[in-house]
Amino acid sequence: MFHYAKWIPGVAVGLVLAAFAVLPGASAGQMAATGHATAESLEHMSANPDDWVIPSGNYDSWRYSKLDQINAGNASHLQVAWTFSTGILRGHEGQPLVIGNVMYLVGPFPNTVYALDLNDHERILWQYTPRQNPAVIPVMCCDTVNRGVAYGDGKIILHQADNTLVALDAKTGKVDWSTEVASYKIGATGTGAPLIVGDKVIVGVSGGEFGVQGFLAAYSLSDGHLIWKAYSEGPDKEILLDPKTTTDLGKPVGPDSSLKTWKGDEWKIGGGDTWGWLSYDPKLNLIYYGSGNPSTWNPDQRPGDNKWSMTIFARNPDTGVAKWVYQMTPHDQWDYDGVNEMILADLTVNGHKVPTLVHFDRNGLAYVLNRANGELIAVHKYDPDVNWTTGVDMNPSSPNYGRPSVVAQFAPGSHGVNVNYKGVCPAALGSKDEQPAAFDPRTGLFYVPTNHVCMDYEPYPVAYTAGQPYVGATLSMFPGPGGYMGRFIAFDPLTGKTVWQIKDQFSDWGGALATAGDVVFYGTLKGYLRAVDAKTGKVLYDFKTPSGIIGNVMTYMHDGRQYIAVLSGVGGWAGIGLAAGLTDPHAGLGAVGGYAALKDYTALGGQLTVFALPAS
């Protein structure tokens, strides 16, 4: 056994050993029996469609609701029921939670959290605004976003921009505990929504553009102490990979699986950050998430596969040890972070129900894996204009099994640095970024808000300075073939078939919601909330909210009425030009160029807009 305890800062050795002690022989069933009261409770609570208790809707990250009061027949009659301003400008990613009669929501920096009383005209029951040093703002690469608070055991968990993790009493907003996840002074920031699993708060970290060594960490929900911390790259004992039992496409990863793929100590500033969404399978007792880009963006400075950046991890939430890993984009040359949501869907594969994980990666490929063992089932481009790869080698006996075959022309660095690689598709922000897809379990279809954006990318050497940008590339982004930048698609990841699509002038950077009413919802960067017929893609309702939407649509039922809610507030990477007031088309990681025209359609502002059918 490894002595995991000694490299976990601030944690009592005994605690960690105790947690690890149950690992080797423990089955999922055994794990579920030990202290999973809250997990079971959240699983149970998330089955009630009146509420929205987990940021992604359920542990499976479906963003699907059984509510069907609003359906394809009446969605055109939707109207705005009420609205709420957050008092904060810049990008509003994320979504509210609804638990009983209270809605909880959070805005970008300074991360004010609101609790609204749905029983009393949405009165503000409490609000909590952390004191944070504004010095955190310039180290947030892609706007000052926050993707939502989590709920568990009567607490609201907030991962602040400055990487403070805080537990608030859900009834009063009073601070129960708080702890520092990492230091924003080295560029490590908090943007993701935590996930509560059992008695643990699971959080990742942002900072891939500042060379922050990414990790996932588990804290005690009851008192905030660190339970485990699993880095994305480094020695086995730091990344919590067991050389014998952790597998990669069915085979044990072996010793030093990460260290072997880095030059010298580059892994220490190697990125692989973990700012995306988290999923959990209670039966398998595994949490799923992806790691981001290896740092720097100049691939020349980090020869090798740079494991385990760009990797899907399946980890035991009790110990943090990985059951399996799969690296999607070895030796990233594009900034195709692998952090997008992992949707846990039991799909029928060759006539058999399989516990799959479906993932729409930034790199433009939709992956289907068996989430029990990490076996690769299907990989398809979900945007036909993806050109950096011809696809993934699906031959299990090939030495390149599971690797994408790279087209050198569109692979920055392949012909050296200080070379401008033109017309690479997708752009760095990917065919899809953090904007989450929705899954309809009745049809097996996925509703995916996507980017249709390409780029010119020029890598250059860069020196690392703690807390300073460590990017090493200039890029310019522009609309993909056809001249548009967004597509909202209904997609079958097993066949790679796009069932229907809606093209948009700008990226569709707002997350989707699927419902049993056969209506899917999403928001556009221009600020439109759309209700779409799930079967045909016909737009049933189209409403101009106050500001561009990069938030995720959710739904809840209150007093017998179904509501649809979404945060407006243009920003995020796609809207960084507006959010940060940038005018240089190459500023903001190259995002401004293609999105510069956004200023002709919308202005900053954070608001919740809530829709319903007319009261009868």
Add this chain to the structure above:
Amino acid sequence: MFHYAKWIPGVAVGLVLAAFAVLPGASAGQMAATGHATAESLEHMSANPDDWVIPSGNYDSWRYSKLDQINAGNASHLQVAWTFSTGILRGHEGQPLVIGNVMYLVGPFPNTVYALDLNDHERILWQYTPRQNPAVIPVMCCDTVNRGVAYGDGKIILHQADNTLVALDAKTGKVDWSTEVASYKIGATGTGAPLIVGDKVIVGVSGGEFGVQGFLAAYSLSDGHLIWKAYSEGPDKEILLDPKTTTDLGKPVGPDSSLKTWKGDEWKIGGGDTWGWLSYDPKLNLIYYGSGNPSTWNPDQRPGDNKWSMTIFARNPDTGVAKWVYQMTPHDQWDYDGVNEMILADLTVNGHKVPTLVHFDRNGLAYVLNRANGELIAVHKYDPDVNWTTGVDMNPSSPNYGRPSVVAQFAPGSHGVNVNYKGVCPAALGSKDEQPAAFDPRTGLFYVPTNHVCMDYEPYPVAYTAGQPYVGATLSMFPGPGGYMGRFIAFDPLTGKTVWQIKDQFSDWGGALATAGDVVFYGTLKGYLRAVDAKTGKVLYDFKTPSGIIGNVMTYMHDGRQYIAVLSGVGGWAGIGLAAGLTDPHAGLGAVGGYAALKDYTALGGQLTVFALPAS
């Protein structure tokens, strides 16, 4: 003739003399014939109910629309048609303009102006954000508000916070000309909506809490040069009062009418600022407005009537010379600025149609005057709980004719300074502040958003320092009798009868709109937009906009559909606690105390919400 020219800074003598030269013998008709193309055009344009071309709806400041598609029978079916975020936090007073297919609106500091294309999904045709020194923010007494842009001759006129007056090309947003009205460095700021009369832009100035000597000024619409400037107090030649022809309640004011009422040079820092609304009677060729509080708030430092603070002025727009004046609150002891809107209504008085001016003053009295000659017709309390006065002496032969009789107990300073005068009603922000009333010419009724707030007021000596607050009083404001702070009333100013009222927890600080559909509209500090039956006061529709409303409701017709629009964005004096993040209950001119609970209902944010009936 006075040599007016020599004391008008920055103006060529010849120009001013030329302007003045036509004064003495010119009739209104003659004036109208000389260069009033734009005035006639605006008067004509404002008669088209599809547009909203003058901030107050028309020159008469009626805020009444002939549109009746939305009526008392269908207003309950209103729904939100579209929304727009201004990208600015803090208080959004004012209202949009609609001219043809374009809507123009402006937010508080930094005063971004937007032109929205109503023909193209409200796309932003252009936006203009002035560069202003943020040092202006702390010298804005009552939030960083702006009450709207004006339109004339293809130009949008913006009076910036920093007192720059700028003309923008209405088609492109390009700056045509700009000029400095006064220096914000002495605390003189711009918050009011300009009024275009003929070829002139008429503007006032804010700064009563900084000892700024108030004035009204006229600039050339074509090139921005100063045409005349009329101070509120000082020598006759500075205040443009003609001792012989300017009258006060029918009698010539005589020489030195202002100087005689001040001790020494106190008038030079004597306030009387002019930040309120402006009206215009094209037939009489007179503009109407009021002056604000004399500085300092400590009355002990300025013995005398402090003329012409707290005064209604009727001035010739071509020369600036006053036809008549009437001081409502001599020797102010409460900060009851006289700047509220002057509504020009032809009411039937004793069986005769009279050209009246109706004014709901901060001091709690509703005044009706003959606007042709300044004759006093009726004065009534419009809040029965007003206690500082028992009323105005209406006996023309009395030496106190036209003066309010003051109740010493509720008149701070009457028993000396450093004394706390308790329970004074209304509070300093008045029974009504700048939030404009609406007038229905069909019924003769006025719809008035009011404050029902009282105060404890303690005056103390204060020294003047340029650019520093010159307040000289501490106060604490709290709900009036009954425990509520706002009333929206239908009022007859000739009889003093309140036809109906709606009580609100907080002040009703949003301006009203009356319509031919027998529906009146207003917004509440909690953020509700209300449609009310004009005859009964029944609330027909009640919608929660994103933030508290201090904006004024307006209406327009586009493509055959009537729209109702209002700016949300809590702030202003009533919302200064939220807007400026104040927590001290005595901060913000004492406003926070009674309004502290506002934070439980709404948060900052500037948004336009536009309503319509469902598309059939």
